[in-house]
Amino acid sequence: MDLTVIEDSLLHLSFLHHVYGNNDLRVMLSDTWMLGQEVAPQATQKFLDIENDRQETDLTYTLSKGRHYTLTVFYLGTPEFSDDGTVKCSLYDATLSIAHVPDLVQETRCSEKPHAECFLTTLPHEINDRDLDGDGNYNFDQILRLSSPSDFQGVTKRNISGTIQEALTKVIAITLSDNFDIRASIEFEYDLALFTVRLTEDITNDETSPDSVSSHLQSPLVFKGNDDHYKSVERELVADNV
Numbered sequence: 001m002d003l004t005v006i007e008d009s010l011l012h013l014s015f016l017h018h019v020y021g022n023n024d025l026r027v028m029l030s031d032t033w034m035l036g037q038e039v040a041p042q043a044t045q046k047f048l049d050i051e052n053d054r055q056e057t058d059l060t061y062t063l064s065k066g067r068h069y070t071l072t073v074f075y076l077g078t079p080e081f082s083d084d085g086t087v088k089c090s091l092y093d094a095t096l097s098i099a100h101v102p103d104l105v106q107e108t109r110c111s112e113k114p115h116a117e118c119f120l121t122t123l124p125h126e127i128n129d130r131d132l133d134g135d136g137n138y139n140f141d142q143i144l145r146l147s148s149p150s151d152f153q154g155v156t157k158r159n160i161s162g163t164i165q166e167a168l169t170k171v172i173a174i175t176l177s178d179n180f181d182i183r184a185s186i187e188f189e190y191d192l193a194l195f196t197v198r199l200t201e202d203i204t205n206d207e208t209s210p211d212s213v214s215s216h217l218q219s220p221l222v223f224k225g226n227d228d229h230y231k232s233v234e235r236e237l238v239a240d241n242v
Contacts, residue, residue: 003069007100011061016093023077097191116145185236
């Protein structure tokens with residue numbers, strides 16, 4: 001795919017495929033003005049769904065105004081065979097979004113008194129037994145905002161597989177005396193941001209220091225009405241009897 005860029009832009013790519021063997025997808029973005037030099041993604045994320053049978057790969061690239069790029073997607077792996085020896089069909093869900101940076105900045109700029117509360121300050125810092133209602137439930141359902149650039153001062157840099165990535169993280173501590181079920185979902189516009197949600201368990205015993213283990217991962221992106229042209233997408237995490 002050839003890309004001619006008329007404004008500084010962000011390119012979002014998401015791929016979802018069934019996991020078996022060593023099959024995978026690889027993406028290469030090349031700058032034709034730099035003799036086909038490969039462009040490193042600004043951010044890369046890979047994770048499995050809750051059932052561990054599908055993998056989602058997300059990549060974000062920065063495209064410079066006036067430059068020309070080529071985008072190549074590779075399939076790596078071997079065929080999957082059914083019980084009778086026939087080759088199964090491999091299906092992949094691919095989503096591409098290009099957003100001009102000036103338009104993105106304008107759309108994420110909020111007034112001094114927006115109708116929605118701030119994502120970073122409104123989400124609870126901790127949920128404990130005192131926060132549960134008479135039926136033992138805790139509910140939070142609200143429209144939240146992230147303003148540019150004021151709410152992005154807390155971005156942290158992480159080294160993931162040798163690549164420096166920036167992330168804005170909000171942590172909610174859950175401390176309950178009994179086992180619990182949790183359902184967490186977040187809906188957002190795909191071309192403006194990319195959110196993930198994760199549940200980790202703090203494990204402590206007499207012989208080791210406290211350790212955090214990622215115990216439940218999110219489901220892949222869900223498009224409204226299975227329509228990839230609809231900008232609103234949803235992530236969900238479900239864990240029972242934690």
